[in-house]
Amino acid sequence: MLAIAAAVVFGIWFLLDLLKTDLGAPNLFNFPTMASLGLMLLALYLAGVGSGPRAGSGSGSGRRFYGRRPGRG
Template identity: 50%
Template sequence: MLAIVAAIIFGLGFLLDLLNARIAAGISGTTFMLLGLTLLALHQAGIGTASFRGSTGGWRGRTRR
């Protein structure tokens, strides 16, 4: 899920960079790029990828044996 959000953020940052535009408070394409990289790092770390399969199974859904 975070990778999809990161892709959208990268797209917005790319458009802002192409148009050489800034949003209020100095938010530019570089800001969106850094936010997208942060979201990708969280995705690679496993944050936001938990699946809920009931009360047994923990955050990955299965335990190793």
């Protein structure tokens, strides 16, 4: 989810850069701010923050094989 948010941030910044606009807030929508925000979201994603539920945590998650596992000869 954080990787998608980073992609949205970079996409919005790219469109604002192409259109040569700052939406009236030059200190908010500049390169260092948007790059820092996008890179922070990517770093959080790569660190495993907000990556969704883990297999094995909670009830009903993951596959359960009763008897023989499929694919085993």
